[in-house]
Amino acid sequence: MILKISTTHQPTADLGYLLHKNPTRLHEETFPFGKGYVLFPEINDEKAEAALLLDVDPVGLVRGGSTYDQYVNDRPYAASSFISSAMLAFFSTAMSGRSKERQEVADQAIPLQFELPVIRMRSGGDFVRSLLEPLGYELEFQPVGGKYFNLKGSIRTRIRDFLTHLYILIPVIDDDKHYYVDRNEIDKLTNRAKDWLPSHPMKDAIIQKFLRYDRILTKEAIARLAEFEPDLDEVEVPGTDQEEKIEKKISLHTQRLEHVTAKLAELGATSVVDLGCGEGRLIQLLLKQRQFKKILGMDVCVRSLEFAARRLHLSDAGDALRNRLELVHGSLMYRDSRIAGFDAAAIVEVIEHLDLPRLAAFERVVFEFAKPQNVVLTTPNIEYNAVFETMAPGQLRHNDHRFEWTRAEFQAWCDSICQRFGYRVAIEGVGEPHPEYGSPSIMGVFTR
Ligand code: SAH
Numbered sequence: 001m002i003l004k005i006s007t008t009h010q011p012t013a014d015l016g017y018l019l020h021k022n023p024t025r026l027h028e029e030t031f032p033f034g035k036g037y038v039l040f041p042e043i044n045d046e047k048a049e050a051a052l053l054l055d056v057d058p059v060g061l062v063r064g065g066s067t068y069d070q071y072v073n074d075r076p077y078a079a080s081s082f083i084s085s086a087m088l089a090f091f092s093t094a095m096s097g098r099s100k101e102r103q104e105v106a107d108q109a110i111p112l113q114f115e116l117p118v119i120r121m122r123s124g125g126d127f128v129r130s131l132l133e134p135l136g137y138e139l140e141f142q143p144v145g146g147k148y149f150n151l152k153g154s155i156r157t158r159i160r161d162f163l164t165h166l167y168i169l170i171p172v173i174d175d176d177k178h179y180y181v182d183r184n185e186i187d188k189l190t191n192r193a194k195d196w197l198p199s200h201p202m203k204d205a206i207i208q209k210f211l212r213y214d215r216i217l218t219k220e221a222i223a224r225l226a227e228f229e230p231d232l233d234e235v236e237v238p239g240t241d242q243e244e245k246i247e248k249k250i251s252l253h254t255q256r257l258e259h260v261t262a263k264l265a266e267l268g269a270t271s272v273v274d275l276g277c278g279e280g281r282l283i284q285l286l287l288k289q290r291q292f293k294k295i296l297g298m299d300v301c302v303r304s305l306e307f308a309a310r311r312l313h314l315s316d317a318g319d320a321l322r323n324r325l326e327l328v329h330g331s332l333m334y335r336d337s338r339i340a341g342f343d344a345a346a347i348v349e350v351i352e353h354l355d356l357p358r359l360a361a362f363e364r365v366v367f368e369f370a371k372p373q374n375v376v377l378t379t380p381n382i383e384y385n386a387v388f389e390t391m392a393p394g395q396l397r398h399n400d401h402r403f404e405w406t407r408a409e410f411q412a413w414c415d416s417i418c419q420r421f422g423y424r425v426a427i428e429g430v431g432e433p434h435p436e437y438g439s440p441s442i443m444g445v446f447t448r
Contacts, residue, residue, distance in 0.1 A: 001079050002117050003052040003087075003166065009110040012048035016040065017102040018159045019050055020093045029089050033057065036086040052090060054082055078148060079119040081171035087163060088188075095167065095192060097160040105159075107310065112162045113154040121149050122175040131169050134201050135161075164192045172209040185211055186221045187399065223388055223397065252431050253281070253349075256441055259430045260346055260376050261285045263445060264292070267374045269344035273298065275332055275366065276350030280308025287312070287325065297327045298339060305329060332362050335369045344374040349441070352379050352401045367421035367446075375423070375446040378430055380404045383437040407438055414444045423448050 007015050016023035023040035030036075034056040042049040087095070099106035121128050125141060128151065132139055137153040144150055151173075155162065168189065189197070189210055197203055207221045260282060264272055270293045274282050277297030286292045299305050305327050309315065312325065330336050332354070339345070345366065354362055366375065380397050382404035388397075396404050405413070407427075414425040423446040429439025 001054045001056065001083065003079060003083050003170075004049055004115040004117075005052070005162075006042075006047055006049035006113045006115075007110055008047050009105070009112075012043055012045065014102050014105050015043070015048035015050060018094055018099055018106055019091055020099070021050065021090070023048070023050075027090065029086070031082070031085065031089070033082050033085075036089065038090050052083065052086060054086055056082060078174070079116045079170055080174045080176060083170050084167045087167045091163055094159055095163045097158070099159075107158065109156045109158055111154065111156050112159065113152065114162070114166060116151045116170070118144055118148050119151050119170070120147050120174050120176075121151070122147055122173075125149075128173055130202050131172060131206065132165070135165055135196060137165075161196060165196070168193050168197070168206065168210060172206050175209055189221050190399070219392070223395070252440055256348065256378060256430050257282050257285055259443065260348055260378065261289070263376050263443070264344050264346060264374075265289060267344055267376075267445070267447075269342075269374060270294065271342045272296075272344050272346060273339050273342040273370070273372065274346045274348075275339065276300075276347060276353070277308060277327070278304050280311045280327070282346055282348055283308065283325065284311060287321075293324060294342075295325045296339065296342070297325070298330045298332075298336075299327075300329070300331045302329055332365055333358060334361075335365055339370045342370070342372045344376060345370065345372040347375065347377040349378055349380070351377065352396075352398075352404055355402050363417060363421070367417055367423060371421075371448065373448055376443065377446070378441050378443045379410065381410070381429070381438050381440060381442045382406055384434060384440045386437055387434050387440075405442075407442055410442050410444065414446070417446065 005015075005019075009015070013023070019038070021027055021038050021040075023043055027038040028035065031054075034054060037053045037055070038050060039053070040048065040050050093099075094106070097106060121141070124147075128141065129139060132153055135155065136157065137155045140152040141149045157165075189207065197206065200206065204218075204222060208218050211218050211221060264286070270291060272286060272292055272294070273296045274286070275298055277283055277299050278301075280297060283295055283297050286295055297305070297308060299308075308327055312321075312327075314321070314325070314327065317325075328338055330338065332350070347366070351359065351362065366372075380401070382396075383406050385395070385397065385404070411427060414427060417423060418425050425447075426445045428443045428445070430441040430443050431439045433439040
């Protein structure tokens, strides 16, 4: 079976750098289901093409105790989840968005095409259109017999999005999977597809098929992806007009960030440090208000900071922005003079990512050493999880959350901070409250 990937981006030789594969070599891997190869059949002035070839051993599959009961099956030639497994092995760096030699190209939307010479489109062409067209693909497909088609698509997007689209959607189109589906699959989905799946109109069907209709895993994945709901101002929803967009429910995270921005303004802060700033979404809102004259973002994750720098257009910023905004790499586990002396600190949905035993270090770093005049801190309210129908009891909202608190636990923690470090606190809910379970998030506003 084959997947072909091509681009007319200039210079065409960039494709090798983007895929992290030397085009002059044959790349080979051995899989439980057979052998895989990546090669570059064509690189000329106009076009570069890479091919992922799988030599599936149908007899070995049966002998190896896979679910196949027939020696004769379509697996050797029709694209399937084996392609996804092989993509992960060959292209994982490209799928994560990194390129050692051509990062600026990896970050750009470039013209890309794929061709799957044979794929089973079990649910038909309209279904395939509903998966790929909302992402921006132009499609062409020709029947090659029965439910098998030659499928081609072209798009302008970043290489990482293109590869993760194929990685997730090929098994969804084929509607079959050749390995045991477990919880790890949820991580693959949420990690690989978080940039585009949360806003995809067929999100639920994609998740369900990717997870082989496992009801519990599907529910969990839908709940986790809800954390990545997109900002309205960032996502162009194809085919919807402005009014529909405005009426669409504002995501919880956007509400939270707007609430925090309003609170910081109300406190009269002019200098703000955003601790655990992540991808810079709060900073983007703060920059819109002139009142905030000095903004510092800090995070422990370099990749998030790179993302933030791009979101905030720091690389081509003029002096005005550079004087106003800085992003630094650092950890809330260590005392750091760079974060001291601010009117206010924002700490939005960060503490639940810290191991509980290390929270004491965080408390001293922020409230004893950095000592901002005000601290606006939010964290999920675990009681509200009962409202998310898709969540299992005891499940936390995100796979990286180390804990989530009830409103009473949060209140007790805030009180102990105040006692030890000389702050007073006002606690509010963030987001539409439930009569019994309260708001989805809780916010403590500390003042010294
Ligand atoms: N405040 C952002 C991001 C929340 S996600 C927002 O609301 O959009 C939590 C962030 O905390 C992640 O970006 C993570 O990298 C960061 N983080 C986790 N542990 C940290 C630590 N020890 N020091 C600094 N940042 C940390």
